[in-house]
Amino acid sequence: MKYSIFSLARAALTGHKNWQPTWRDAAPKDRYDVIIIGGGGHGLATAWFLASEFGIRNVAVLEKGWIGSGNAGRNTTIIRSNYGLPGNTGFYELSMKLWERMEQDLNYNAMVSQRGVLNLYHSDAQRDAFARRGNTMRINGIDAELLDQAALRKMLPFLNFDNARFPVQGGLLQRRGGTARHDAVVWGYAHAASELGVDIIQNCEVTGFTRDANGKVTGVETSRGKIGAGKVGMAVAGSSSRVAAMAGLRLPIESHVLQAFVSEAIKPLIPGVMTFGAGHFYVSQSDKGGLVFGGDIDGYNSYAQRGNLPVVEDVCEGGMALIPMIGRVRLLRQWGGIMDMSMDGSPIIDKSPVDGLYINAGWCYGGFKATPGSGFVFAHLIARDQSHKEAALFRLDRFQRGAMIDEKGQGAQPNLH
Amino acid sequence: MRIICPFCGERELGEFTYLGDAKPQRPAADAGEDAVYDYVYLRDNIAGVMSEHWYHGGGCRTWLKVTRNTLTHEISAVEPAAGAGAAKVGA
Numbered sequence: 001m002k003y004s005i006f007s008l009a010r011a012a013l014t015g016h017k018n019w020q021p022t023w024r025d026a027a028p029k030d031r032y033d034v035i036i037i038g039g040g041g042h043g044l045a046t047a048w049f050l051a052s053e054f055g056i057r058n059v060a061v062l063e064k065g066w067i068g069s070g071n072a073g074r075n076t077t078i079i080r081s082n083y084g085l086p087g088n089t090g091f092y093e094l095s096m097k098l099w100e101r102m103e104q105d106l107n108y109n110a111m112v113s114q115r116g117v118l119n120l121y122h123s124d125a126q127r128d129a130f131a132r133r134g135n136t137m138r139i140n141g142i143d144a145e146l147l148d149q150a151a152l153r154k155m156l157p158f159l160n161f162d163n164a165r166f167p168v169q170g171g172l173l174q175r176r177g178g179t180a181r182h183d184a185v186v187w188g189y190a191h192a193a194s195e196l197g198v199d200i201i202q203n204c205e206v207t208g209f210t211r212d213a214n215g216k217v218t219g220v221e222t223s224r225g226k227i228g229a230g231k232v233g234m235a236v237a238g239s240s241s242r243v244a245a246m247a248g249l250r251l252p253i254e255s256h257v258l259q260a261f262v263s264e265a266i267k268p269l270i271p272g273v274m275t276f277g278a279g280h281f282y283v284s285q286s287d288k289g290g291l292v293f294g295g296d297i298d299g300y301n302s303y304a305q306r307g308n309l310p311v312v313e314d315v316c317e318g319g320m321a322l323i324p325m326i327g328r329v330r331l332l333r334q335w336g337g338i339m340d341m342s343m344d345g346s347p348i349i350d351k352s353p354v355d356g357l358y359i360n361a362g363w364c365y366g367g368f369k370a371t372p373g374s375g376f377v378f379a380h381l382i383a384r385d386q387s388h389k390e391a392a393l394f395r396l397d398r399f400q401r402g403a404m405i406d407e408k409g410q411g412a413q414p415n416l417h
Numbered sequence: 418m419r420i421i422c423p424f425c426g427e428r429e430l431g432e433f434t435y436l437g438d439a440k441p442q443r444p445a446a447d448a449g450e451d452a453v454y455d456y457v458y459l460r461d462n463i464a465g466v467m468s469e470h471w472y473h474g475g476g477c478r479t480w481l482k483v484t485r486n487t488l489t490h491e492i493s494a495v496e497p498a499a500g501a502g503a504a505k506v507g508a
Contacts, residue, residue: 241462252458254437255487300435303464303488308418310431343458399458400450412457415435 003107022187023067023194028201031228032060034382035220037206037243038236039063040072041182042360042367044189044200045375046233046382048106051196053376054383059198060229062222064205071237072186074305074337075368076260076294078273078284080117080177081142084133087393087405088346093142094390095373096176102372108188110180111287116272117177118147120159120322122166126277130172137174145173155271160324166278168322179273179284185371208246209357217247217356233358233382235374238303238338240361247354251361252343252399254414257302257336258294258365259311263329265289274322281318290332293319297339297365299415307336339365345417346405349378350387350396358382359396364417418490420483423497425476432475439468439482439498464488470498 001007001020011019034050036043039061050056063069081096083089103110121127127146134144148170149161161168190200201224208221209232219228236243238255270285283293295315298307312334319326342348342362347370352359360378363370377391387394393405399412410416421427438460444452464487471481480498485491 241460242464250459250461252460254460254462255464300485301437301462301467301469301487302490304490308430308490310429313431400454413437415437 003109023190023200026060026199026201028060028062028204028222028224028227029199031219032199033058033230035059035227035229035232036061037220037232037234038239039067039186039190039200039202040070040235040237041186041189041371042235042237042363042374042378043233044186044193045371046235046360046378047198047200047375048189048193048196049376049379050383051193051198052105054379056383057197059193060227061193061198061200062204062206062220062227063200063202064223066202067190067200068183068186071337071339071367073183074260074335075182076282076284076292077179077182077286077368078117078177078282079112079180079369080174080273081369082117082119082133082137082144082172082174082177083407084136085405085407088407089136089140089142091373091377091390091394092370093140094376095370096142098372098376099180100176102180102185102188106188106192108184108191110184110188112178112180113287114176114178115284116173116175118171118173118272118274120152120168120171120275120277122169122278124169127169134172143174143176145175147171147173156274158269158323158325160322163321166321171274177273179286182368189375206243206246209354211354215355217354229356231356231358231382233360233378235360235378237340237361237363237367240340240359244352244359244361247352247357249352249354251348251359253362254301254341255303256297256299256339256341256415257304257307258297258339259307259315259334259336260292260294261312261315261334262286262293262332263291263326264332266291266329276318276322279314279318279321281315281322283319283323291326291329297341297415298336303338305336305338339363339367341414341417343399343412343414344404344406345408345410347374347394348396349374349381349391349394351381351385352396364414418492420471420473420481420492421495422473422476422479422481423495424479425473428473428476432473433481434472434474436470436472438463439470466493
């Protein structure tokens with residue numbers, strides 16, 4: 001069904017009893033042109049772009065849990081395109097432009113809110129690095145503003161500007177950045193994809209691949225039986241290594257747990273998204289009033305969707321260093337998600353060495369903002385067997401060729417990205 | 418998660434730093450590029466019981482080999498790592 005003011009009014013007149021499910025809960029058919037493993041944001045976006053942009057509508061999305069049960073519901077909802085390295089800069093801006101038209105494209109309110117993303121700097125060296133990144137963004141047509149301390153004192157009077165160790169000197173602001181309602185993003189893609197005929201199959205765990213005599217993937221084995229496919233794409237985040245192993249592949253990826261936090265609801269305080277530049281702490285305020293924040297990954301391999309206390313302490317210390325008054329706010333909830341940490345901190349969107357299998361992985365803890373862009377370029381790759389120009393550097397073999405995209409310059413140590 | 422250090426006893430996680438999977442072995446100096454690529458970049462990324470290296474920087478400053486389940490965080494064994502750690506106990 002199409003959502004509009006008229007459908008709302010019609011439903012109101014009948015006591016809201018006639019709403020249809022947002023998407024069809026499909027049962028698997030024998031065969032599809034394309035199967036996408038993983039019903040998270042990236043998988044659903046890929047299916048929708050395959051159907052809407054590339055004319056491939058005989059598509060299934062297989063999800064082992066339910067839609068919204070994985071990282072789509074576990075992130076801190078931030079969207080931005082403030083990257084400095086070739087490969088990343090253009091790709092994340094492509095994604096940002098898709099965020100800006102997503103709600104019209106999908107006919108779904110994803111509460112995309114361009115309230116600004118501000119990265120604070122605390123030293124002269126950091127200011128120079130941010131100025132350089134801002135210039136890189138502007139040269140590529142992306143908005144960026146370098147603000148000094150006086151401008152920030154007007155905007156955010158509650159920051160701890162005179163912190164003896166890490167004074168706030170200023171910040172790099174991307175006004176077009178912001179937040180989106182994470183659940184609504186997957187619901188919206190599921191809704192729009194389902195309208196175009198995509199089968200969304202929940203509680204369907206992939207347990208293996210079927211291959212022909214030449215090794216080409218011909219389908220998948222699942223907890224709901226065998227399903228044939230012309231091509232198979234995987235977008236399974238923290239489970240990437242496990243799914244790839246079913247096809248005999250080892251990936252340059254480790255799975256790590258990232259925690260996030262939300263406080264009790266308070267009156268409007270934080271106007272946009274802000275990040276502490278001297279530790280790892282980022283915060284925004286949800287429309288319900290809770291402070292949504294997070295920091296570093298825990299640092300050890302994990303498939304458990306929960307973390308440990310040292311990182312809780314570290315994140316809260318970062319928050320206290322930046323905004324001392326939040327010490328009076330009570331923590332409401334805390335949770336963990338499993339991140340596919342790549343060896344250079346950047347994603348992999350590429351054909352795999354196995355014919356018929358396509359990989360979308362390695363998002364580290366930056367996958368949410370990439371959702372629409374990832375779906376678009378992955379659909380492009382699957383439909384045309386050719387990388388989109390903005391994703392051409394996200395190759396699986398870049399580690400072997402020494403062509404890393406290491407935004408943080410940390411080297412091959414995934415828990416530092 | 419708490420780790421029972423063989424030298425210091427049970428300590429909180431914040432005292433330890435993680436390196437990763439203990440299985441990859443540095444290839445010989447004359448091994449080919451593929452062997453180095455495999456060692457530096459590829460991981461088994463085990464979902465289950467894994468042997469891994471931790472450093473007890475907040476205590477005895479010894480490298481440890483910890484056997485831990487990545488699905489549950491349950492630790493089943495902690496021993497000194499080969500090299501400096503094992504030398505301390507004459508292993």
